[in-house]
Amino acid sequence: MDATRTYIGEIARRVGERVTVRGWLHRRRSSGRIHFLTVRDGTGFIQVVLSKAAVGEDTFAQADHLGQETSLIVEGTVREDARAPGGYEIDGAGLEVVGASHDYPITPKEHGVDYLLDRRHLWIRSRRQQAILRVRHEVIDAIRDFFNGRGFILADTPIFTPAACEGTSTLFPVPYFDDRTAFLTQSGQLYNEANAMALGRVYCFGPTFRAEKSKTRRHLTEFWMVEPEMAYATLDDAIDLAEALVVAIVSRVLEARREELGVLERDTAPLERVQAPFPRISYDEAAEMLRERGRPFEWGGDFGGPDETALAESFDRPVAVHRFPSSTKAFYMKPDPERADLSLSVDVLAPEGYGEIVGGGQRLDDYDLLLERIAAHDLPREAFEWYLDLRRYGTVPHAGFGMGVERVVAWLCGLEHVRETIPYPRMLYRLTP
RNA sequence: UCCUCAGUAGCUCAAUUGGCAGAGCAUCCGGCUGUUAACCGGAGGGUUGCUGGUUCGAGUCCAGCCUGAGGAGCCA
Known part of the structure; x- marks a missing residue:
């Protein structure tokens, strides 16, 4: 993890560069041999693409079980891609979990006002x-x-x-x-x-x-x-x-x-x-x-x-x-x-x-x-x-x-x-x- | 303080005239090489807010209470 620390808010200016982003897992999707992690760090949101070929068997398997709001450090290369939400994404090369998170109470679905205010x-x-x-x-x-x-x-x-x-x-x-x-x-x-x-x-x-x-x-x-x-x-x-x-x-x-x-x-x-x-x-x-x-x-x-x-x-x-x-x-x-x-x-x-x-x-x-x-x-x-x-x-x-x-x-x-x-x-x- | 409405799985909701407690999401297991709140298959998950009443039988009807929401008054 020696690539330059980068805030997601400035990612558009880092196309082609190797960066390290420190944040939390906002959302995760998977399609078999490829995982999509949406990471947020307070300055923005970025999609990180993980493939088994790029990160290896162990990291790839680990990424498949990360709970919402897990804190993590991601290293990878910034790329412009029309398929990514926001137009940019990171080709993940490495992943380090800082703090695990399980059963995060606020899911991507709907919640009531009282429930949300309690949290x-x-x-x-x-x-x-x-x-x-x-x-x-x-x-x-x-x-x-x-x-x-x-x-x-x-x-x-x-x-x-x-x-x-x-x-x-x-x-x-x-x-x-x-x-x-x-x-x-x-x-x-x-x-x-x-x-x-x-x-x-x-x-x-x-x-x-x-x-x-x-x-x-x-x-x-x-x-x-x-x-x-x-x-x-x-x-x-x-x-x-x-x-x-x-x-x-x-x-x-x-x-x-x-x-x-x-x-x-x-x-x-x-x-x-x-x-x-x-x-x-x-x-x-x-x-x-x-x-x-x-x-x-x-x-x-x-x-x-x-x-x-x-x-x-x-x-x-x-x-x-x-x-x-x-x-x-x-x-x-x-x-x-x-x-x-x-x-x-x-x-x-x-x-x-x-x-x-x-x-x-x-x-x-x-x-x-x-x-x-x-x-x-x-x-x-x-x-x-x-x-x-x-x-x-x-x-x-x-x-x-x-x-x-x-x-x-x-x-x-x-x-x-x-x-x-x-x-x-x-x-x-x-x-x- | 007053008026109106609501409370069922972790969450959001359904349940016909009072007649077997249901779904989606989340979680866990499996599948999928470009997902966009992904998708497909499977599993576990319930003191129906609380107390009492009516009834052969109550999530459903009645009374009281608790909690919340919307509004009124008052204000920025």
């Missing part, structure tokens, strides 16, 4: 799951590049928090030293505002936790959210930024992960249409559209999943819905100066029924009004003294939003459920593996 640590080895996780990687990388390239500073916010940021019923409590209770963050929002007052334009990017007893295709109890916040910024600035971010992510994935989208059989035509400008409609206009479509919708409420789908169906790209009633939004949203019952808020709805991917707006920057809101929401003032400081010491208009990574990945991959967009999903009834 998520193995399921991620499948071609489809690998493709999804690669798209997720690309989305995250695109997000970081987008903000870093525009001068935003990454300033992460704490995961242990002392109290609620938005409400109290959806927080996970955790025992903290000396009989105290901490809560897992459900948004970096408040700290993000403080960071923006220090650094101008910032973003935080990390896991967030919501103890909502939601059981739908778009909910996880642990999910990743990126939250930019800008000092001296308005609602329109936030919408502009969200639009540019979504466009940047989609075009990056289309450019860098076309192969993965192919594995997922994702129709890319709807993604190609995701270009600025996005349509922008007010909550009032959205409510009118829903009524025109015959949906019973009462002004003042938030949109449900079916409402979001109905709205998104009217557009061929993401749509920004702005100025929701203040009653539907968090206490820190700034009221619309032209209509006190509305907030300077925005949701961006993804097309094709994927719903809300972005939520944000302009923040309340007036000290007295903020104090009033904290009281109106029955929040303990002491816990928010530091937050009130931001309005005591040089307050400025500021705005930002949060974007859920898993919903974006589910949309781009065309998935039925967000549970496949994260390596180990955490849901209402699932904490393992």
